[in-house]
Amino acid sequence: MRIGILDQSPISTNQNAQGALAASAKLAQAGEKFGYTRYWLAEHHDLPGLACSAPEVMLSYIGANTSTIRIGAGAVLLPYYKPYKVAEVYNMLATLFPNRVDIGIGRAPGGSAEASNALSENFLKQVWAMPESIKELLMFLDDEFPAQHEQATLSAAPIPDISPEPWLLGTSKKSAALAGTLGLAYTFGHFMSENDGAEIVQAYKAAFKERKEGQRAETIVAVAVFCAETTERAEEISLSSFIWSLQRAKGEGVRGVPSIEEAKAYKLTDEEIQKLSSLKEKTIIGDPKEVKEKLLKLNEVYGADEIMIVTITHDLDDKIKSYRLIAEELLS
Numbered sequence: 001m002r003i004g005i006l007d008q009s010p011i012s013t014n015q016n017a018q019g020a021l022a023a024s025a026k027l028a029q030a031g032e033k034f035g036y037t038r039y040w041l042a043e044h045h046d047l048p049g050l051a052c053s054a055p056e057v058m059l060s061y062i063g064a065n066t067s068t069i070r071i072g073a074g075a076v077l078l079p080y081y082k083p084y085k086v087a088e089v090y091n092m093l094a095t096l097f098p099n100r101v102d103i104g105i106g107r108a109p110g111g112s113a114e115a116s117n118a119l120s121e122n123f124l125k126q127v128w129a130m131p132e133s134i135k136e137l138l139m140f141l142d143d144e145f146p147a148q149h150e151q152a153t154l155s156a157a158p159i160p161d162i163s164p165e166p167w168l169l170g171t172s173k174k175s176a177a178l179a180g181t182l183g184l185a186y187t188f189g190h191f192m193s194e195n196d197g198a199e200i201v202q203a204y205k206a207a208f209k210e211r212k213e214g215q216r217a218e219t220i221v222a223v224a225v226f227c228a229e230t231t232e233r234a235e236e237i238s239l240s241s242f243i244w245s246l247q248r249a250k251g252e253g254v255r256g257v258p259s260i261e262e263a264k265a266y267k268l269t270d271e272e273i274q275k276l277s278s279l280k281e282k283t284i285i286g287d288p289k290e291v292k293e294k295l296l297k298l299n300e301v302y303g304a305d306e307i308m309i310v311t312i313t314h315d316l317d318d319k320i321k322s323y324r325l326i327a328e329e330l331l332s
Contacts, residue, residue, distance in 0.1 A: 003309060079133070143155055186204045204217065
């Protein structure tokens with residue numbers, strides 16, 4: 001089973017944005033060393049505690065400081081951008097880092113309504129136009145954009161020897177059907193969905209049509225995981241992430257991911273106790289053998305080609321150790 005990394009570049013309470021981005025680069029390097037297939041970086045806009053608004057900028061840095069791990073966006077929020085410019089950016093990355101670049105495509109706002117309005121005056125209109133925007137993007141990635149005038153061509157230069165690999169990210173049957181119909185690989189966000197993910201992935205596979213000869217339906221399932229030497233320690237390092245989620249839901253948490261001590265000191269309301277329980281249900285927490293067993297069971301349910309792991313901790317060492325322990329169990 002392949003495993004990958006999804007990174008949101010979270011800022012901890014003892015960091016600034018520069019420190020969080022430096023930590024992301026160290027995580028990508030560690031993931032390469034441990035044998036992870038790919039490293040994807042999420043795009044967010046003016047969300048307190050998240051450092052990366054421009055994955056393409058970070059990916060150029062990470063690509064230059066790694067050599068084998070696949071790199072990509074998880075995801076490019078396409079309604080904000082012209083497909084041609086997105087194709088130029090990722091063709092540029094694929095030219096610099098041959099056969100290593102993915103382009104995950106998403107349609108979430110990734111920030112507040114104010115941020116959406118600042119980025120695009122017609123965000124909702126562009127959301128509705130996503131199918132056509134994706135088709136246009138694919139034509140540019142395949143260098144098959146039709147000529148608009150006699151003898152006129154348009155390419156998203158530079159054209160790499162191996163094009164970026166496109167993926168559609170989603171959490172619904174609608175996104176699954178779109179990915180299948182367009183012949184795209186599909187990533188399901190298990191960690192951020194209450195829907196029946198296995199059913200959605202099956203809907204994708206049922207809808208899949210080849211975009212290119214020899215293609216097949218390919219799936220990634222993204223899941224939140226915390227692993228440590230003991231289950232007790234894994235529970236402890238996961239608490240920072242859970243408490244931060246509760247804080248953000250109340251418009252707090254602007255300082256970033258709390259330390260374990262800060263998380264333990266947080267006073268939970270009765271409603272938050274229930275929310276915490278719900279968050280834990282969607283998350284895999286345990287020692288290496290427990291995590292391996294749970295991931296294999298999850299993958300059996302989904303029938304996915306790859307599990308992509310997102311882990312948010314206050315301390316970078318805890319995060320890297322979690323990824324290392326998982327790799328030692330699943331990849332050794």
